[in-house]
Amino acid sequence: MKKLLPLLLASTLPTNALAQDEEIEEAEIVELPSIIEGAEAVYPPLALRQRIAADVVLEVEISETGTISDALVVRTTTIAETLSATVAAAYGIVRSSTIADYGFGDAALSAVRKMRFSPAKVEGGIPIPVRVPYTYGFELPPLRPLPPPRTEGEAGPGVVAIRGTLRERGTRSLIPGAIVTVFQDDGTDVRAFEATSDATGRFEFFDLAPGDWKIQGEAEGYFPIRDTLQVVVGEITEVTYYMEKGSYNAYDVIVTADRVKREVNRRTLTREEIRTVPGTLGDPILVVENLPGVARPPTGGGQIIVRGSGTNDTRVYIDGVEVPLIYHFGGLKSVLPIDVVESVDFYPGNFSAYYGRGTGGVFDAHIRQLDPDQIHGTVEASVLDVSMFLEAPLTDELAVAVGGRRSVIGDIIKGVVPEDASVGVISAPVYYDGQILSNWRPAKGHDVRLFFLASDDTLELLFDNPAAASTQLTSNNVNTAINFQRATLEYRYAPSERYQNTLLVAGGRNFISFNAFQFGFQLESLQFILRDTARYKVDDALTLRFGLDLQTSLTDVNANLPGSPPVEGQTGSNPDLSDTLDSNIEDSVNTEAAVFLDAEWSLTEKLKLFPGLRVDYFELVKQWSLDPRFVARYDFSDQFALKGGVGVVFQSPLPNQVLRPFGNPDAGLQRGIQYSLGTEFKMPEGLGLFSRLEWDLTFFYKDLSDFIAASNRLYTDGEPLYVDNTGVGRVYGLEAFIEHKFENNFRGWISYTLSRSERRDTPNSEWRAFDFDQTHILNMVMSYSLPESWEVGLRFRFVSGNPYTPSLTVQTGDSYFQNDFDSYANVPGASNSDRLPFFSQLDLRVEKGWVFPAFQLKAFLSLINTLNRQNQEGFTRNYNFTLEDTAQGLPVIPNLGLRAEF
């Protein structure tokens, strides 16, 4: 089918030795490279069907070891095979005059990169790198003989001689539509028959003469299979062939239709993109830390910080259903395993009216659509955890999947804690999560999905001498248990292209128990969520969307804490542990309800407007809010667009900030007004590697008012209110995102955020930085697919240090002894008035894959903080807070794992 044209190194062709040093550069090449190990390219299927041959002229760089260090396509010359109209008709060949690129270049590049050569040598046999032209020829195989036409009235197929099934190597997926041909050539007569694999990948040949038959199978995107089978009279020869795909790189098959961009900024990451980003452990939530607008949380923080906002201001959804807990312990992994995720959308601001109740950003993870042709699954084990996922079709309309995960890192920690440590680990920190998914498509236009998620985190420690920590502790046990269960049923009804309705009903339970010494906090809450979204396409220019967003909860809380939890910017103190705040709330009902309406309105082909309006009711504070939103987009061309938006979002205080004795019953809604203005640019075709570049530049401003801040006011009972709506804030900056879409085995992006986020807690106080104000946030993410199923990737982060409150005791050397607690105290300076040094981190990821007939195996190694950089996350201070040292973040953390996909 293909022919290698070793036009290599004809003396007339220019051959350049790549300069290593002066001496070699001037030396004469005495031995030219030659092929040691060739590689076949996958013939572009469309070209094969249309009988198009080609010569691809490449420029390849052969290193001194004979490997290909670089290659690029110089030109491609296609040659259409001359066919008579009769032959073309007989073989069903229809050629298109509009196809400019059949993919010969990429196929040739892919093959050449797998080749090995003997290196070029100069006098003395010294190997040197050279850059040479090389032509890869795609030669068409001869047309297969057509099977003899059946005569009219001839009986159907008789006795089955060969029966076979075609499956994809590695995944066992069935391959329909493949052309299978059998030949028998006895030297004088050639007999050939052809069959096409059906939807189940099966093919059959009938009434074959006994003897050896050559069999060949071809399918688009797969290497052909060739074999010889023996046909015996009275027997059926049954075979299963596993066809190897041209590429197992998942990016090759990612096809994403462009959704209407109704927001100024929406970044979407797919499952395979997420899984291979270095430094984020394949986690669908952690990965968004690499996107513009997202700040770096401190090590072990488990927080999401968007555009400088507080950690409670960003909402996280799973298919529109808000989840109570995002991360397992310490923020190592989110509660959502990658195998159940189709994609994640991230909106740093100016989101549509579909979302609300948070003045920060929005994450919405979308659960995968199940469509398995047979049982598929994954099993993964790493230093952090073990997980499995299994999906199966039950009927043509119904598919189910189950998944589960358990951490192992806690067992490792427990194993390394010495027996005589002052802290006993009774129960290692462990997390579990489990998932059940189901898709049911009972009829056209009806789509029902079920998703169940359960998550559990537990930890128990025992201190043998709590008095060492404080004179006031009366217990030595610390334990936490956090778990939640959430079941979501979604019914999508789309009777026509104009109308679609999505009804979503979810219910679940949240349970939090945190006991530390004599203090405790227990919360149990039953949740109910109802969402209904109707979409109506009025005409080609206008689409309306109307929705209801209701969530209500029934909650019991039992709290016994040494004071009210601190609010943003507050530093810790030595509380009097004998003076606790107690609360016991039973059957507290809290409802948040909203209706929203928005529109996609194409005023012209280039100008689109997205007005929206959302009305919310917050029962906790008994307040209504009206959130108008507006986004406009103007596409100057396919390459360039201008976009902007403004929107209002209201957010409720936390329950503890409202309920006595921890908070202020008069606390009300916090308001944010988000503005953004930006451009999108796609590089035009014809610029080689640069053609796949897209960039986005967005300026943003966020005005915050009525924000919760620490207060000195007293309630009517004479006790402190702790908080008040006296805070104001402003966040402003720009976000840049440059992305190289997957091409030539490379994918990557650079995101940069320049921002300032500051607030004032009372009208008379000074402006100060938010806790996570990070002026510069630079992320570089790259991954490269190598031959032999190797993949390497890196992530580099360079981020401004977080603000911190300096210690006056360190600065002055004065000490403050509190006799009541037998302890010293730190006296803080101005809140967040100083800043930690820059943070930088390089993460690497290497993956090697093996494709077996029935499954694929991948081994991966992730190195977080590969260079073991000593990043400062804070301070440690001596017993009287007059000396301080840097508290450093994570050292190099290796995560080694194996993943099987079948």
Add this chain to the structure above:
Amino acid sequence: MSSTALARSAAVLLALVAGCGSDFDSRTLIKDFRILAMQTSPPWFVRGEEAVTRVLTAGEPRGTTAPTYRWSWCLLRGSNDQGFACLLTPELMNQYLEARGLPALLPSSDLGTNPTASLSLDIPPEVFENEEDTGFCSLLRSPDGPLGEISRFVTLPDCNGTYPISFEVQIRDGDRTLYGFTSQNYVYDPRVELNAQPDISALDIRVVDRVGNPLEQPLEFEKSYLFELSNDEGLGEDRTRTEQLQRLSETFSSTTSPNAPRQHEQLSLSWFSTTGDWDAPRTGYLPSNFVNDAGEVFDREAQIQEWVDARTNELELPKPAELDGTSFDVTIVIRDGRGGLSWVTKTFDIGASQ
């Protein structure tokens, strides 16, 4: 409390388990001049009674002249992020009391510059609490009271027949100031049962072997020794425990009700020395039950720290090069958790390894 805050707490605990930390001197090692404790006698004082407050210091002063002292008292002190400033001075409170027609009897906040300070209050109970709710305690909680003018957060004291008076000492030593704060209850309700200091008159610091037999001095470098706060009478363990606890840890009731259950005080022992490294900076005795007046015993949830564990601690002695001299001091400060405090200091000889 948000789930992220809980996750953060868990992460901190994990870090604690992993043993992260820096190489600072332990708080148990006395090198620099510092405050180890402050004692007010009596720990709870009543109307007309003089309360004397003194400070236990140790270590070599930095300054070329002797440290100087300045004492003051305060009705309400701010937290650390307010620099422990006095938010409600006696002078300010007098103005409010006068405005309400109550006697302005609070003495000046300045308690002088001697190494000890004395304070005597002569305030009728009705100034603190009265039926008209015009007293001191009501005034504190009134939005129209003096705290209305005080910015930022403050924790208000409870008024249950007692009021915590805050004492401050500023010790100037060279170019730095050592601040010390302690609060002691002024008892304005005569029904309130008073607290006493832990009685350590019969106790001494001894070095013992694993079964409690005294060891002879000098002690050897680079060895670990068990130190014990104990008496010298060779009593059995049960009797020792009972007698010691009767003197150290009183029983008390948290209310003035005559039938209220009584419980032992929770003791803590802070261990200091001029050399070596203690196994625990502080040990504690957490009573396992409490007893009412009728002699009934109520079990607590768990018995965590026994007295036998609280009164012993292990000291690892250094190499000879790390000690200047042939002796070292050990100080134990005992707190009863209710303002009562005592201390004992003893010098031990140390010699070369045999």
